[in-house]
Amino acid sequence: MTTLKSTVDTAADEHLANREAMLAKLTELDAEHAKALAGGGPKYVERHRKRGKLLARERIELVLDQDSPFLELSPLAAWGTDYQVGASIVIGIGVVEGVECLISASDPTVRGGASNPWTLRKTLRANDIAIANRLPVISLVESGGADLPSQSEIFIPGGRVFRDLTRLSAAGIPTVTAVFGNATAGGAYVPGMSDYVIMVKERSKVFLGGPPLVKMATGEEAEDEALGGADMHGRQSGLADYVAVDEVDALRLIRQVVSRLNWRKHGPAPAAEYAEPLFPAEDLLGLVPTDLRIPFDPREVIARIVDGSEFDEFKPRYGDSLVTGWARLHGYPIGILANARGVLFGQESQKATQFIQLANRADTPLLFLQNTTGYMVGTQYEQSGIIKHGSMMINAVANSRVPHLTVVMGASYGAGNYGMCGRAYDPRFLFTWPNAKSAVMGPAQLAGVLSIVARQAAVAKGQPYSEENDAAMRQMVETQIEAQSLAPFLSGRLYDDGIIDPRDTRTVLGLCLSAIHGAEVKGAEGFGVFRM
Incomplete structure (x- = not known):
């Protein structure tokens, strides 16, 4: 396999700022987790203990x-x-x-x-x-x-x-x-x-x-x-x-x-020996920009979670805003799909579809590393068939039968959430990082769409349009959508299986892969009709 290199400068101001922002979110989450650990509170915990329980x-x-x-x-x-x-x-x-x-x-x-x-x-x-x-x-x-x-x-x-x-x-x-x-x-x-x-x-x-x-x-x-x-x-x-x-x-x-159960796993065992990543997990704290609109290279994440930082990239020159390739994690073979620049285009969708088919042919579990703003829109892309291509990718995800794991590292917006195996597509496990956000679209975009629609409706009726009311509506919508797109809100509603410290990603995925292999690992023998 190819060993990944890293260009991360952990002393750079941007990296340090990202790290501090992530640590602040982890501190906030610790306070929320403490509420769960506290149970019903000191009074009821003490009463329970006095009963000898x-x-x-x-x-x-x-x-x-x-x-x-x-x-x-x-x-x-x-x-x-x-x-x-x-x-x-x-x-x-x-x-x-x-x-x-x-x-x-x-x-x-x-x-x-x-x-x-x-x-x-x-x-x-x-x-x-x-x-x-x-x-x-x-x-x-x-x-x-x-x-x-x-x-x-x-x-x-x-x-x-x-x-x-x-x-x-x-x-x-x-x-x-x-x-x-x-x-x-x-x-x-x-x-x-x-x-x-x-x-x-x-x-x-x-x-x-x-x-x-x-x-x-x-x-x-x-x-x-x-x-x-x-x-x-x-x-x-x-x-x-x-x-x-x-x-x-x-x-x-x-x-x-x-x-006495005489229990045996049905999936293949991992490799007996494997190497740890070459780069420290601590670096993961500073990789994701505080502004999720700014892309980052997912290979830097992959290099810190896979065995030996070894990764054989598939179609590296084609559809390069989606990284795909093969690796091992705690001795288990995996295929990885990771968003590189957020937006998914037609080439990325076709590349993902082929890669998912290959993983199913090889009975290899898939790991989706999400950081997507969705599929590209606009006249040029509609005419080039983005709906067909996006549908092809979603079809492949929906009908894939190998186990899927999903980690939301940053943004998860629009149908990109579906194509990258969001909750609705039944990944075996789905975890988010503390900075992650998910919604039908970004708060500003959603508020803007509602504003345009309301403005057009007023024009059609020949009615005046209040800019003051528009600004208030946009602010209200942005605030609401922002609050409902945050990781704790999504986790509270079980749209993930938990929010994890980025530094624990390799360990958590290793535990999940071990659990997954309790069942048979076998790919799909056929997919639905792909609209070409």
């Missing part, structure tokens, strides 16, 4: 193999909404007894672990990840069920959680649930539909209807333990496969179950 992240830490990494997903879910940041559940990928698993843990310090609409979205996204990548699922449950005031947004779509559990099982993907407290009403179906169920003596309470509901529905005076306690489910109903003496014992039993 572990916190959600402590349960995860104890079930994981010692010193193994945990890739938390969607930690900022619900950011900018009326709900707690993190959405009352912790979800991620970690290694248990040498097996990569999808792990979810209710956070009972946040409204008793009740599920709100964002908890549901986060859980469904986790299930999608588990199914696509053949990851055994471990659920650490302690939840009061649905957050009743928002039941209208949870009840009907929430049935998919149980559907997913049964489909995971049918696909031969194990599901293991440990109940540490309440699992009531619909929540009782989580253990009910899991392959393995562990309950904690004198702590677990699993029932469709608790004592108050039973009293109202039937008149029966029921007692918690007889109605849904761990001992009853272990001795009489048979819902509990194992009854643990305490929480630590329950976590031990989870590890015991996973150790």
Whole structure:
């Protein structure tokens, strides 16, 4: 392979300014992540501890193999909404007894672990990840069920959680649930539909209807333990496969179950040995300009994330605003598509289409490094067939069957978001850098379009047009679109799987590639009709 060179001057004023701006955004994000880590706050955390219970992240830490990494997903879910940041559940990928698993843990310090609409979205996204990548699922449950005031947004779509559990099982993907407290009403179906169920003596309470509901529905005076306690489910109903003496014992039993799964990955193993990049990840902090309209060379990013900084570029002289080529990352072969100058033209679209087909022929996963303002517009480009060419690229992305990974490094606007495998195109994982922005177009452009349309409408009606009102409207629209295009807003709505420190990009992608290879890696055997 060709070894990339770097021309980055880390002492340059521009690089240092970019670095400081990125560090400032990371500091802001640390404050938001701290809100998720804080759970329901000191009062409820202390009350939980006084009951002799572990916190959600402590349960995860104890079930994981010692010193193994945990890739938390969607930690900022619900950011900018009326709900707690993190959405009352912790979800991620970690290694248990040498097996990569999808792990979810209710956070009972946040409204008793009740599920709100964002908890549901986060859980469904986790299930999608588990199914696509053949990851055994471990659920650490302690939840009061649905957050009743928002039941209208949870009840009907929430049935998919149980559907997913049964489909995971049918696909031969194990599901293991440990109940540490309440699992009531619909929540009782989580253990009910899991392959393995562990309950904690004198702590677990699993029932469709608790004592108050039973009293109202039937008149029966029921007692918690007889109605849904761990001992009853272990001795009489048979819902509990194992009854643990305490929480630590329950976590031990989870590890015991996973150790007996005889689990094997279906994808090819990585190379046994590989070299680290030649250039430091620290440089990534200063590569992206603070003004996303200014392009930067993605080869500088590639040189800092791929093995040995080795990259064989494909069609380097054709469609040069899109960089394509082959590399390895943590020993796994990958194909890379990276925006070089933001705008996608016809040549770039054709180049991408061919490259995606080749990757599918070679059963090679694809990594999309996004920094795009979209497909080029204008009379010249419309006449040359930009719609056909852009559609060809989007067709190839949509019908590609090798795993896709996406990192949004900067801008992600218009249909460029689609062509570069945005959320709607189901990449296995999608992460953003803190500076990233995404919208149908830039705030100024969108406001300008609305202004032109309003001005033309006034002229057509023979009405005067207020420049003062126009300026106010443009300012309002720009402010709104800017706020809604920022990384925390997008991450809060689960349009990515998390905002990552650029310096962690190689590590995060390596963890994802390892998880992806739990499933078979096989390319598409055919694509749709390409309009030539």
